Amino acid sequence: MKKKKQKGQLIVLSGPSGVGKSTVIAELLGERRDMYFSVSFTTRTPRVGEADGVNYNFVSRETFEGMIAREELLEYAEYMHNYYGTSLKVIQDKLAAGIDVLLDIEVQGAATVRAKCPEAVLIFIIPPSFEELSRRLHGRATDPEDVISGRLQRAREEYRNIPSYDYLVVNDKVSQAAAEIIAILTAEDCRVRNRMHLVDDV
């Protein structure tokens, strides 16, 4: 019996704040229970309902800067005066074991991952329209107006990075967006370079 997978895929998911990424990821992980979701480290304060070790590993600025110094991060970025970063070792171990790893990171971090792991699959999620994004951010109502306009401005900048991603998914319906991402992962598994070990030497 031929081994189905030689190595896990590294999948990067980015998208503007308010696009509904967490909901899409929850749906995705429900369907693909074999996949490992890498919980990022951050120095920002938890939002209402966020749990340490689930949404993020919440750490102090000192701890985070120690990780940077010891080169324990695959990527990190500063965004709205807070650090966000991804642990390197956990990811390497999972990929080597043939497990797909999902990263939820912003555009700066995604560019670093692309540079370090050219075979990573980069997916950008957008809302059906930019007006809809503004509606969603206002509807969430956890942030004051100046924070929301900061996020919208940031979203505009992120949009400029879309051409450096591989795939674009529109989060109109969550189930549809998750299904498209699952299709993307299946397709990437089918790439010739990921399947040459299944070809008999004739």
Add this chain to the structure above:
Amino acid sequence: MKKKKQKGQLIVLSGPSGVGKSTVIAELLGERRDMYFSVSFTTRTPRVGEADGVNYNFVSRETFEGMIAREELLEYAEYMHNYYGTSLKVIQDKLAAGIDVLLDIEVQGAATVRAKCPEAVLIFIIPPSFEELSRRLHGRATDPEDVISGRLQRAREEYRNIPSYDYLVVNDKVSQAAAEIIAILTAEDCRVRNRMHLVDDV
């Protein structure tokens, strides 16, 4: 409302004789009724159960050579002393109308399509093993032994072209192979270059 698709995808399916491509295609077309299957032209004799205009457009050598002379073919190739080719105009019209077009062609033709349409999606189908291919060809029992060994030799040569394809699908279970191809097509629709028209200019 944003237009979902600007242009159809050109999908090329290749695989050795005996791999079960026709069955996979039938399953695929059943699931994706919006897709257009391009019926190739050929000068070979119909097999038992094959119908003109369904499996192939069966034409004489003279007719085929006229099409070559008038440059009416996207690609054509000679295989086992018979011509096989694809009509250009029909395909161009479908793609322009946003309809995906599926071509069932061998490796030579696929290489021509790749050269003329770099964005075509090339999928190669293999059996679970080469021994299984031999079993299937013998099981079909429509061909004498020397034809079968000719097909196996040809299959060996085709295998060498796998690295120039985008995707590799193993036809172990037909439904699984068809599902993988459908996932590939969904993923290709999600490619950033095929979706930039969905991104608001912010």
